[in-house]
Each structure stands twice: as C-alpha cells, then as structure tokens.
Amino acid sequence: MPVAVFLALWELVARLGILPGHFFLPPFSTVVVEFYQLSASGVLGENFLSSLVRVLIGFCAGSVAGIAVGTVMGWKKVINKALNPVISLFYPIPTLGWIPLLMLWIGINEMLPITLIFICSFFPVLYNTVTGIKNVDSDYIKAARTLGASDSKILTTIVMPLALPNIFTGLRLEAGMAWRVIIAAEMVAIPTGIGALLMKAENLIRIDIIIVCLIVLAVMCLVSEKFFEYLENRLTARWR
Amino acid sequence: MPSIELKNICKYVCREVNLTINDREFLVVLGSNGAGKTTLINVIAGLVDYQGSVLFDGVPVDRLPANKREVGYLFQGLVLFPHLDVVANIAYGLSAREWSPSRVEARVNELLDLMNIKHLASRYPRQLSGGEKQRVALARAIAPSPRVLLLDEPLSSLDAQTAKYLRTELKQLQRRLGVTTVYVTHDLMEGVAMADRMAVIHDGRVEQVAEPERVLFYPHSERVSDFIGAPNILDCDYYRDLGQGIVEVGCGGLKLTVPHDGGHVSKVAILPRHIYVSETRPPGLSVNGFQGTITAIKPAGNTVRIWIDVDHNKLMAEVQSYIFEEMNLDVGKEVFIILRMRRIRCYEGSAD
Numbered sequence: 001m002p003v004a005v006f007l008a009l010w011e012l013v014a015r016l017g018i019l020p021g022h023f024f025l026p027p028f029s030t031v032v033v034e035f036y037q038l039s040a041s042g043v044l045g046e047n048f049l050s051s052l053v054r055v056l057i058g059f060c061a062g063s064v065a066g067i068a069v070g071t072v073m074g075w076k077k078v079i080n081k082a083l084n085p086v087i088s089l090f091y092p093i094p095t096l097g098w099i100p101l102l103m104l105w106i107g108i109n110e111m112l113p114i115t116l117i118f119i120c121s122f123f124p125v126l127y128n129t130v131t132g133i134k135n136v137d138s139d140y141i142k143a144a145r146t147l148g149a150s151d152s153k154i155l156t157t158i159v160m161p162l163a164l165p166n167i168f169t170g171l172r173l174e175a176g177m178a179w180r181v182i183i184a185a186e187m188v189a190i191p192t193g194i195g196a197l198l199m200k201a202e203n204l205i206r207i208d209i210i211i212v213c214l215i216v217l218a219v220m221c222l223v224s225e226k227f228f229e230y231l232e233n234r235l236t237a238r239w240r
Numbered sequence: 241m242p243s244i245e246l247k248n249i250c251k252y253v254c255r256e257v258n259l260t261i262n263d264r265e266f267l268v269v270l271g272s273n274g275a276g277k278t279t280l281i282n283v284i285a286g287l288v289d290y291q292g293s294v295l296f297d298g299v300p301v302d303r304l305p306a307n308k309r310e311v312g313y314l315f316q317g318l319v320l321f322p323h324l325d326v327v328a329n330i331a332y333g334l335s336a337r338e339w340s341p342s343r344v345e346a347r348v349n350e351l352l353d354l355m356n357i358k359h360l361a362s363r364y365p366r367q368l369s370g371g372e373k374q375r376v377a378l379a380r381a382i383a384p385s386p387r388v389l390l391l392d393e394p395l396s397s398l399d400a401q402t403a404k405y406l407r408t409e410l411k412q413l414q415r416r417l418g419v420t421t422v423y424v425t426h427d428l429m430e431g432v433a434m435a436d437r438m439a440v441i442h443d444g445r446v447e448q449v450a451e452p453e454r455v456l457f458y459p460h461s462e463r464v465s466d467f468i469g470a471p472n473i474l475d476c477d478y479y480r481d482l483g484q485g486i487v488e489v490g491c492g493g494l495k496l497t498v499p500h501d502g503g504h505v506s507k508v509a510i511l512p513r514h515i516y517v518s519e520t521r522p523p524g525l526s527v528n529g530f531q532g533t534i535t536a537i538k539p540a541g542n543t544v545r546i547w548i549d550v551d552h553n554k555l556m557a558e559v560q561s562y563i564f565e566e567m568n569l570d571v572g573k574e575v576f577i578i579l580r581m582r583r584i585r586c587y588e589g590s591a592d
Contacts, residue, residue, distance in 0.1 A: 139319040142287050145306040146313040147333030148384060157332075161323045239323045239364045 026208045031215070034208040043197070048216060051182050051193040054110070055220075058117025059178045063171055066122045070129025074163070075155055080130065087126065095120040095181050099188055113185040113193070120181045125170040132166025133159055165240065168232035175224035183217055242297035242387050242420060244284060249292035252279050253444035257292070264418045266411065268425060268435035268452075272467065276444040277424040278316075281390040284422060285311045296387065307336070312386035312419075314394045318377040320365040326376050327352075327361050333384040351379040354413075371402045378410070382417065389414070389421040395430065407433060428468050432456065440464045457507050457587045471509040471585075472555050479504050489586075493551040496579060497527050500586045507587040512558035514583035517546060518576045519567060528579040534571050548577060555579075 007028050013019060014027035026034075038044035073080040095116055106112050136159050144154045186195025194213050201209035242263065249257040253276040261267045271277045282288045286306040293300050301309055320329050330351055334344040352358040355375045365373060374394060381389065391410075395403040411434050414421050425431050431438050432452040439449045447467075448460040457473055459465035478490030487500045489508060498508060516522075522529060532550035539545075544564040546557045557577060559567075569575065 137319070139315055139317060140321060142285075142306070143313065143315060143319045143321075144332065144336070145287065146285050146309075146311055146390075147336050147380070148307045148310070149332070149336040150307060153336055158321060236323070239366065 024207065026211070031208050031211045035212045035215070038209065038212060044212070044216070047192060047194050047197045051179075051186065051195070052220075054113045054193065055117055055178045055182050058114040058182075059121045059175065061114075062118040062121025063125045063174070065118070066125030066170070067129050067167060069122075070126040070167075071133060071155070071160070073126070074130040074133025075159065087123070091123045091127070096184050096188075099185065103189060108189050110190075113182055113190055116181055116185045117178045120177055121174045124174050124177075125167070128166050128170025129163065132163030135166065136162045164236055165232065168228055168236075172225050172228040172232070175228055176221040179217055179221045179224060183213075244388060244420060244422070245293075245295040245298070246280070246283070247293040247295070249280070249283055249290055249294070251283055251288060251290040251292075252276065254279050254283070254290075255444045257441075257444070257446055259439060259446055259449065261420060261422060262436075263297075264420055266414050266421045266423065266434060266436045268423045268431040268438045269441055270425060270428065270431045270438050270455075270467070271441035272426055275426075275441045277426075277441055278392055279444075280441070281313070281392055281422055281424055284388065285309060285313050285390055287313075310384070310387045312381035312384070312389045314377055314381045314389070314391040316392045316394065316396060318373050318394065318397075320368075320373055320377055320380070322365050325362050325364050326357065326368075329365070329376055330380045330383050333380065337384055347383060351383055355379045370398045371406060374398065374406055378413070382413075382419070386419065389417075389419045391421065391423040393425050396425075396427075403430075410434070440467060442467060453585070453587050453589065456509055456585060469511040469513065470556065471511050472515070473507055473509045474553065475507055476505050487586075492553045494530065494553055496584060497581060498584045498586055499582060502586070503588050505586040505588060506590065509585045509587070510579050510583055512545060512556045513543075514580045515555060515557035516578040516580065517548075517557045517559055517567075517569075518578075519569070519573075521576050522578060526576075526578055528581055528584075530577050530579075532575060532577060534569060534573050534575060537569065537571060546575075548575060550577065 010025075011028045014025045014030075019025045035044070069083070073083055098116060098119055099112075102112055102115055106115060140158050140162065141154055144158045149157070182193065183195040183198065186193035187199050188195075190196055194216055198210060198213040201207075201213065243265075244261040246257055246259040249259075253274065257276075257280065259280075269277045269280060279288070283290045283292075284294055286294075286301070286304060286309045293302055295301065296309075321332065324332065327348055330348050331344050334347055339347070352361055355378065357372065357375050357379065360368060360372055360376065365376070368376065377394070394410075395406055398406065407430060423431075423434060435452050437449060438452050438455050440447045440455060442463050447464045448455055450458070455464065456468060456471060459468060465471070474491035474494070474496075476489040476491050478488075478495075480488045482488055482497070485499055485501045487498055487505060489496050489498055489505050491508060496508060498505070521531075530550045532548040532555070534546055535549050535554070536547040537544060538547075539561065540558070542561050543558045544561055546559065546564075546569065548555050548557060555577070
C-alpha cells in the first residue's frame, strides 16, 4: 500500500509539473512504458543477464571460499591465529578501492567485475562463518565427542548446522551488496551490464532509463536478500 | 561394566586425587561449587588433559580420546542438540559409531519405550519441558550402551517435585542397566538418596569416601561435617519398635520418636537447620519437643548457630539471621526446641 501511494504521488507530481518539468522527473507511467520498450527490444534483458552472470559467479565463488576458509579458521585456533592478522588488514579496504589495482592486474574484461564481487562477498561471509563457528557452545562439541563422534563428524553434523544462522546473515547482507558493487564496477570499467546501461542513459540524459535501471537494481537487491532469508528460514526455523 | 580407578589426578583445582569406583557402583561425588567435581568427571570422560592416570578395569585409558572411551555423559545443561529432533538426538551416538540404520532404528525405539518418550519422537528440544529434556538427554547418553555413565548435576535445573521423581527413576534405571555411574551433585540429600557410596570432595581433594550413612554419622573431618551441615549425632542407648514404621529411641535421656523401618538403631542424626527453636512453649502435642538452656551463640554467614544444653546433651540449632534478630535469645536463656521428626536419620551399623 505505501508503495502504491508513493507511485501515485510520483505520477501526480510529474504530471502536474510541480518539479521542473518532464525532463527531470518523468512520470511513473513513462518509466513503465520505457521498461516495456527496453525489455521488448532485448536491451534490458541482455544487460541484466550480463550483470546477473557476473554476480552469480562472483558471489558463489566468494561465498564458497569465505565459508571454507571461515570454517577452517573458526575450527582450528592455530589457523585462525595465522590468518586473522592478514585478513584483518585486507578486510577494511572498500571493494571499489580495488578497481584501479585490478584494472592493471586483470585488465578490463569479465574477470574484473567477477573478482570485485568475489572480494565483496568473501570477507564478510568469512567473518560471519568464523563468528558462527566460534559461537557454538563448547558443551555441544563435548557432548558429541563423548557420544563417539570424530572431529569431522562433529564439524559437519553439529558445528556447521549451528553456525548456519550466522553464515546466512553474511550471505543475506552480501547478496544485496554484490548488486551494488556490480553496478559501480560496470559504471566505471565495463561497457556491458546494468551499470553500463545506466552510464549510457546518463550521457543521453535519459532519466526514464536511469530510473528503470535503478528499479531493476533495487528489485534484485531485495530479491537476493529475500532469497537467503527464505533459505535460512527453511533450514533453521524448525529448531530455532 | 568396568571399575574405574583414578590415580594421582591433577587438573585445575584437583590435586593428587585417588579414587576407586567399583564395577556397577553408583558413586556420588559431593562437593560445593568449585570443589573440582565436574573436573573429575571431565577427566574420566577424557574431555580435558590431566596429569595422573585413569584406569578402566585396570587398563589405563589416558591415551584414549573422549570419543573412544565409551562413556555416557549427562551434562548439567543437558545440551541436547537444538537442530536435531528427539529421535536424531538419541541416534546421534549410534550413527557416530557407525551402527547400521536398521540397528539404530531398533535401539532408538527401544529407548523411546524405556524412557516413556515415544510421543516426543519428532519434537525439537525447544519444544520440550525440563523433565522431558532430561529423559531425552539420558536416553541419548545411554543409547550406545556406555561402559561408564557420568552425570553432572543433571537435576539441578528442575523443580523439586520433578527432580525427586526423576531421581528415583534414574536410580532404578542405573540398577537395571548395571552401569558403573558417577553422579556429581552439591545436594547432600540428593546424594544420600541415590548413592551406593559418596565421595566428599573439598578444594580439589577427596575428603571421605563411604556409604552415605557413614558419611553422615561418621564424618572424617571438620570439613566434611561442615559440608554436610554439621549434623547433631546422638548415640542411642534405648530402642523400641512402636510399629507402622515408627520407633522410639533414647539418646542420653532424650526420648525421640523417629520414622524407621529397619533393625536396631545405634545412632540418630539431625541437621541443625531441622531443629525448631522457640522462646515460648509451642502449642499442641509436641513430638520430639524439649526444653533446654542456651550455652553459646555464634553467627555463621546468614544464619546463627545456637548451642543448647538439653538434659546434658549438647545440640546445635541453626536459625536464619533475620529470624534470630526478631527473637530475644541470649546465653543462659531457657528455650523450647522441636526436632523435626521426618528429618531425623537413623543409623543401624556399628562404628567400625
């Protein structure tokens, strides 16, 4: 309902020309028409697909690596002690800060945005995994041990499931963040994808297209976060 | 089931602990908080590193990790795995030992029946009450038929009524399974009710190991006596069976009526907190009521200890400080006391 009111107000303000004209704020209906035209012509679909593939590859690789390294760090104190100082050094660097360096190292190609998404996902997922594993009450581990479970069984059947809520927090937040990062990367360095479409629209002063791109971005951030929220509920709601 | 031997165990507060637990015995380790009780069973379970040696049936198990020692451990917080339902919790130790699925299923069903928890099979721990959790945790601990059962104050989080009921059930179960059991508690009455023998531990040292009645009537040291509540122990020179589980005993001139269903009583004991003190004669029929003179008064924490001379028997009573302050008690004053009948414990054995 609030969204419908917002859209109606938007339409009204633009139609009545309260803001300086059609040029700066096209009505919502114009944006919808543009959305249809961009979809029908295949431009939106093609750019969206480029961004989606980059996000999926980068995010999956970053998350899997984050969970794997985080699990080892959370489970083995020695490894945590060895890796934590190094990772703490890299973690605070903003993802987009890597762009100049990666452009020189990797060049301007598909690997650039994928690597950025990887970095964006890797560190937060890693830290959430470490925290999740460390937070598992040691009594559960002791209980499993007295029941005859080996270390690997304890890790896979007790520690990892109990760390899931923390891991999902990382995945959920970073799934949205990945979309924000990919748009920025495409705006700066890659000529395809939603971010690139956004930049082209800016050059042509096509505010309706810019708004279409922003809506796609917003929806994708939301869908990604909701997907992990749903997955988390499916896996943990029964016992939490 | 094995006997367990602890030789010169040193860990945290525990120093040079030597203790033998007999085959199929129910040993209660009794001590206050921080005395080293949990440390001791963690050593037996192999959950902590330690100095000294642990032997099962004379064979050292020091090099065996916890998952190979075949112990069942019931933790104080019960620690049921929250993400597994009741069946999966009970089956955990069985699948960890790589039992076949059909064998696991049969054993889990057997335990669900044994513990009367079949109706809880598909529930998760958060959906269980305290008593139900306790049963599930016990079923999980005994599922792999452990050689030794270790229980760390498993009833401490339950209400008194449920704890009392489960205590009886636990003891019966231990008898039926015939498993060597070490039960840790700080509750004297719980220990007395369950133990074949009790080991009183203080500050990491075993102070006394004996049958409950012996600990109660013949405390080895002041520390043991203090820990068990410094009971008044009276020698009996007269005994008469009044029938229906009631006996009359004479202790240095005091005639006491005591519930007792056994043979000749040689001693009786009553804890100071179970002696009621009054400045005026209590109304009505007073069983075990006497008159005496206060000979000493000494504050002890939030209680006050009062020594009373009754027919040349020295009895110590204990009252809460706030109650003492409301009373007008002083050395030399005559008071009335009642020894609470159901709290008097009898000893049939001899001093040896």
